[in-house]
Amino acid sequence: MKNRIIRANFFRRDPIICARELIGAHLIWGKCVGKIVETEAYLEHDDEACHTFSRASARAFIERHKPGAAYIYFSYGAHWMLNVLVKGKTNGFVLFRAVEPLRGIELMKKRRKIDDERGLCSGPGKLTQAFDITNRHHEMNLCMDPLHCFAYGDDTVRVVADERIGISRSAHHAWRFTERGSKFVSRRVKL
């Protein structure tokens, strides 16, 4: 299997397009690889759920970094969240919510302290724990290093869009994307 790294130009487009197209792509992180099955898009402007709405640090991050940079933050006192910076005509982030484990599964099980493969990466906090992603990767360029990058994967997946999860503001947009029928998503798609 030959993995082609997704380069910076990919992230110079609309965050919603990027979030959708990243479904089926591979997340490569050291010895671990997963197929991305769930993402969400957040927009710098007119999106109250985006960090840029209330956090100056998020706005500064966009200002100072190039598309493809990792935006990682700590949430609820326990979990790291992995996002990638997107700068097209509209700027924003893509949050990675779930992947299907492909390689490094034993390592993921050890880090997660569970055996069930479906629960290894089925949530944004679980995913970062399984892949050992923390703030030490914050600001990292994810378009260069073959051990910390995205790669083109399964481009035949069918993608479903529905509402984002776990937010209270601007919750009506259908900016969550999942692979249709995947058993590795964090929460079942609403019917």
Add this chain to the structure above:
DNA sequence: TTCGTGATAGAG
């Protein structure tokens, strides 16, 4: 369904 967790930001 509930509850712990700690960073962040806004109010006082």
Add this chain to the structure above:
DNA sequence: TCTATCACGAAG
């Protein structure tokens, strides 16, 4: 300083 809020997860 105090408090509300939160892009969550695990236990029950």
